[in-house]
Structures are given as C-alpha cells and as structure tokens.
Amino acid sequence: MEPATVTGGLGWIAAVNAVIWTGLFLFVFLMHRKIARLEKDR
Amino acid sequence: MKPTTLLALGAIWLSITLAIFLAFLYAPPAKNFIGESSRILFFHVPMAWVSSLAFILAGVASVRYLRTRDVRFDHQARSAVGLGLIFGVLATVTGSLWARVMWNSYWNWDPRQSSIILALTFYLAYFGFRSAVEEVEARRRLAAAYAALGLIVAPFLFYIAPRIAGFTLHPEPILNANLKVEVESRMRQVLLLSSLGFTAFFVWLHILNCRLLTLLEARDAKSLS
Numbered sequence: 641m642e643p644a645t646v647t648g649g650l651g652w653i654a655a656v657n658a659v660i661w662t663g664l665f666l667f668v669f670l671m672h673r674k675i676a677r678l679e680k681d682r
Numbered sequence: 683m684k685p686t687t688l689l690a691l692g693a694i695w696l697s698i699t700l701a702i703f704l705a706f707l708y709a710p711p712a713k714n715f716i717g718e719s720s721r722i723l724f725f726h727v728p729m730a731w732v733s734s735l736a737f738i739l740a741g742v743a744s745v746r747y748l749r750t751r752d753v754r755f756d757h758q759a760r761s762a763v764g765l766g767l768i769f770g771v772l773a774t775v776t777g778s779l780w781a782r783v784m785w786n787s788y789w790n791w792d793p794r795q796s797s798i799i800l801a802l803t804f805y806l807a808y809f810g811f812r813s814a815v816e817e818v819e820a821r822r823r824l825a826a827a828y829a830a831l832g833l834i835v836a837p838f839l840f841y842i843a844p845r846i847a848g849f850t851l852h853p854e855p856i857l858n859a860n861l862k863v864e865v866e867s868r869m870r871q872v873l874l875l876s877s878l879g880f881t882a883f884f885v886w887l888h889i890l891n892c893r894l895l896t897l898l899e900a901r902d903a904k905s906l907s
Contacts, residue, residue, distance in 0.1 A: 650706040650707060650718065650721075651706070651707060653706055654702050654703045654705070654706035654707060657702045657706075658699050658702050658703065661698055661699060661702060662695070662699070665694075665695050665698075668886070668887065668890070669691065671890060672683075672691075672886075672890055673683070675890055675893050675894055675897065676683065678897055679893065679897065682897070682900060
C-alpha cells in the first residue's frame with residue numbers, strides 16, 4: 641500500500657474533515673459568546 | 683472571555699484538528715481490516731466512549747438531584763442525556779459505515795449494535811418522560827429516578843452485555859477482556875489524542891448547555907411572574 645501524503649486522497653479527506661470541524665467549532669464558539677452576553681445582560 | 687478559557691478552547695480545536703490529520707496521514711491502516719476502513723476507528727471509538735461517559739454523568743447528576751433537589755443537577759442530567767444521545771447516534775452511524783465496508787451490510791444485529799440501539803432507546807424515553815409530566819417538580823423527580831436507573835442500564839449495555847454474548851462480528855474492544863490495550867503504537871497515540879479531544883469538546887458543550895438551560899429557566903420564571 642502506498643504511504644499517505646498530504647496531497648493524496650487521504651490528505652484531501654483529512655482537509656475536508658478539518659474544515660467541517662473548524663466550522664462546527666466556530667459555531668459553538670459563537671454560541672459560547674452569545675450565552676456569556678445573555679448572562680451578563682440578565 | 684478569560685485568557686485561560688480561550689487557551690482551553692484553542693487546545694480543544696488543536697487536539698481534534700491534529701487527531702483528524704494524524705488519523706489519515708500518520709496512523710497505519712490496521713491489519714485484518716479492508717482498505718483504509720480502520721481509520722474510522724479514531725472517530726467511532728471516542729464517540730462511543732463520550733456517549734457512555736455522558737450517560738453515566740447523567741446518572742450521577744440525577745442521584746445528586748434526588749438527594750439535594752438542587753435544580754442545577756437536573757440541568758446537568760438533562761444536558762448530559764441530550765449530548766449522550768447525539769454522540770451515541772454518531773457512534774452508531776460511524777459504526778454502520780464501517781460495517782458496510784467490513785461485513786457488506788450497514789446493520790447486522792451484532793450484540794454491540796443491538797446494545798447501543800437499546801441504550802439510545804432507553805435514553806430517548808428520558809425526554810418522553812420529561813415531556814409527559816406537567817408539574818415541574820414531579821417531572822424532575824421522575825426524570826432523575828429514570829436517569830439514575832441508567833447507572834445500571836448504561837454500563838450493562840455498553841460494557842457487559844456485548845462481552846457476555848456468545849458471538850460477535852465486532853473486533854476486540856480497545857480495552858480487551860484482559861484489560862489491556864493491544865493496538866499498534868501509532869494508532870494508540872492517535873486514538874488517545876482523539877479521545878481526549880472529543881472528551882474535552884463534550885465537557886465544553888455540556889457546560890454551555892447547562893448555562894443555556896439556566897438562562898431558559900430564568901426567562902420562563904420571569905415570563906410567568
């Protein structure tokens with residue numbers, strides 16, 4: 641089996657997964673900030 | 683936001699991002715697995731682990747609620763059950779994708795597949811109980827008693843039932859019957875990083891969810907008064 645490389649098929653799959661994960665992370669991060677703001681306003 | 687919080691959140695992002703790249707580019711494919719299918723292990727195992735952790739946490743919080751009647755424990759239990767269900771569904775989906783490659787079928791009624799479906803059904807009923815009772819205190823007590831029962835049901839379904847079943851297609855669990863982790867060292871490193879990352883991500887979601895439930899309760903109390 642050929643070794644995995646960043647530019648190979650597995651590299652692309654990893655990159656797409658990382659982009660999806662970063663999007664999810666940013667969404668939760670924004671939720672975190674919104675919750676903190678609501679707590680402050682209460 | 684405090685610098686320590688930002689640092690902790692950065693560590694969560696970094697650990698899972700690293701785990702993703704290492705899972706595909708560093709860890710070797712496992713022996714006796716078809717093609718690259720073993721790489722799903724680095725996501726499937728942490729999802730199942732976090733799901734069982736969440737259900738146990740919900741049970742502990744429920745017992746504490748029954749003892750103290752402190753509403754924060756009810757929020758903790760409710761949040762943990764919800765997140766446990768999400769991670770449990772993700773574990774089931776990743777497991778099914780892997781089963782399609784290895785066993786040529788998404789679903790085989792393997793003991794592990796059966797036990798996770800039973801566990802998810804059990805915890806789905808938790809929300810059924812919650813929505814069935816009008817009176818708030820009674821709802822909390824009933825839900826807490828039910829989730830406390832999960833302290834027996836969840837470990838049995840996740841850890842005991844699949845091991846006492848006489849047959850399985852599922853590979854040896856990561857922590858095998860001799861309580862040893864017999865996995866190739868690079869795979870073990872990635873699995874450990876991934877498990878730590880997803881556990882930390884769960885803790886973050888759980889804290890946020892509890893804070894959100896407190897806010898919602900305060901809003902409801904305000905609108906009633």
